[in-house]
Amino acid sequence: MHETLFKYIEDKSGMTLDSNxxxxIAEKFKAKKFRKRQYLLQEGDVCKYAGFVVRGAARMFSVNDKGQEHIVRFGVEGWWLGDPESxxxxxxxxxxxxxxxxSDLLLITWDQFQELNATIPAVAATLKSMDKQSFIxxxxxIHAAxxxxxxxxxEELMKSYPSFILRFPQNMVASYLGISPETLSRIKKNAHNN
Amino acid sequence: MHETLFKYIEDKSGMTLDSNxxxxIAEKFKAKKFRKRQYLLQEGDVCKYAGFVVRGAARMFSVNDKGQEHIVRFGVEGWWLGDPESxxxxxxxxxxxxxxxxSDLLLITWDQFQELNATIPAVAATLKSMDKQSFIxxxxxIHAAxxxxxxxxxEELMKSYPSFILRFPQNMVASYLGISPETLSRIKKNAHNN
DNA sequence: AAATATGCTTGATTTTTGTCAACGCGCGGC
DNA sequence: GCCGCGCGTTGACAAAAATCAAGCATATTT
Structure with a gap:
């Protein structure tokens, strides 16, 4: 299961990992299975682990005073889960x-990630590339919003991440876009007439 | 004028720069003065320089088909200008x-920045910290939007960056928030009544 | 100083989007 | 197989925000 991660790192960094x-890496990243609806993180907690998604999907969201949920981002295979700030x-x-x-996740704590970052150049390069890509x-x-x-x-989402629309329930896609489920439903209905 | 940048790097990296x-650093960062309304970058061009703002302020914005402008971000003293993707x-x-x-800017090309990144640890640490902060x-x-x-x-902007509201014309603040100038004007009018 | 442009406000109106409520379909659990 | 519930759709209405237009004060230019 760590193989996916090795490939990811080699791909992102453009370097090769030796067996050592x-x-x-495999020592520090703990494999853990999650079932649908389980939580990796809950509001008020400190985010202890970064999670690499080997298989599965997740959403990161907030809940406001009125109980409304807002999805900040999705995570699928080859993506990372966690709140960077926390x-x-x-x-x-x-x-x-x-x-x-x-889902199958590979979890690692901040300290351990820092250790790998310091000792393995490919990991350092991967982290750098990740941060830059995330920012872009x-x-x-933001610009879309x-x-x-x-x-x-x-339409932008259909171009950029069409798989999201197929994979996730429509009300979550709406939440991700910052619109109500009803509005999204109507948008889809009228899509052809333009 | 490079002193401001040295301080910034030492502060961000937590390291000290020796005179060498x-x-x-001073060799690669070219100081350049800009006058109000000058452009550092224009749509369609490749972003050749990253710019560190020593003094002054700038906006990064797009123009759509209808000629409407949308401000993606502001830059002030101690911030960076440039389109990371380009x-x-x-x-x-x-x-x-x-x-x-x-404004007074310090400009550097991508290649030269990479060189500094490779040779000066404090610069590398600064870049890493910048990317992470930018992402957070x-x-x-995004969450606000x-x-x-x-x-x-x-209100969120007033808390996070009150200086923006004092420093920039209201129509630009509106554009940054993704609302019309009229709407912002009315919001300010009604602010007390709540 | 006059002329011009710019930014801000305000009102009237339209457009967009959200909210509330009802209904139906399909799937999973029992 | 049946029940309940989550999910999507639709309609009627309300709220939020955009647009259009006018007017005014303040800078800026000449």
Whole structure:
């Protein structure tokens, strides 16, 4: 199961992991199975683990005073789960992370990740690339959020991550887009007439 | 003028720069003055330089088909200007970066930044910290955009970056928040009555 | 100083999106 | 197999925000 992670690191870093490095990595990343609806993180807790998704899917979301949920992001195979702010700074999180399917995760604590980061160049390069990519992706989503209508945001999502629309229930896609389920339903209905 | 940058790097990295490193850095970062309304980057161009703001302020924005502008972010003293996607990947940008005041910038190309990154540990640490901070900040803005009303987003901005509201014209603040100038004007009018 | 542009406000109106409520379909649990 | 519930749809209505238009004060230019 760690094989997926090795491939990911070699791919992201453009380097090769020797067998010794692989052993080090496999020691620190604990494989854990989660069932659908289980939580990796709950509001108020400190995010102890970063999780690499080998198989499955999850959502990270907040709940406001009125009980409304807002999905900040999804995580699928080859993505990472966790709240970076809470994870790196040890502060309580305002988010929940819930598995949406039976999933296989590889978990690692901040300290251990730092150790790998310091000892294995490929891991360091991977982390750097991840952060930059995350930032670029975030920038795009911000731009979409402030400049596009609900319908345009949906079309944007269809282009960028069509698999999300197939994989996740429509009400969650709506939450991810920042619109109500009803609005998304109507958008889909009218999509052809334009 | 490079002193500000040295301080920034030492602060972010938690390390000290020796005089040799400072010379290396000063060699690669070119100081350049910009006047109000000058552009650092225009849509369609490749972002050749990252710019560190020593003094002044700028906005990064897009223009859509209808000619509407949307401000993705502001940059002030101690912040960086540039489109990371275009800068790192060499692709044409969809954004403009315009100086909003007479400004002093320190400019560096991607290649040169990479060199410093490879040779000076404090620079490497700074870059890492920057990327992570940027991502965390972006995450917050995304969350605000999908979960808060116009008025709540404005209140959020008042808490997080009150200086923006004092420093920039109100129509630009509105654009940054993703709302119309009229709406922001009305929000301010009604602010007391709640 | 006059002329011009810019930014802010306000009102009237339209458009977009959210909310509330009802209904139906399909799937999983029992 | 039946029951209940989650999920999507639809309609009627309400709320939020955008748009259009006018007017005014303040900078900026000349």
């Amino acid at each position: 490095e692989k052993i080090l 994870y790196t700074q040890g502060t309580p999180t305002q988010f929940h992370i819930e598995l949406l399917e039976d 992706a975030s920038q795009k989503r 402030i400049s596009l209508s609900a319908e345009e945001r949906y | 490193e400072k010379i290396l 800068y790192t990947q060499g692709t044409p940008t969809q954004f403009h970066i315009e100086l909003l005041e007479d 900040a972006s995450q917050k803005r 999908i979960s808060l009303s116009a008025e709540e987003r404005y």
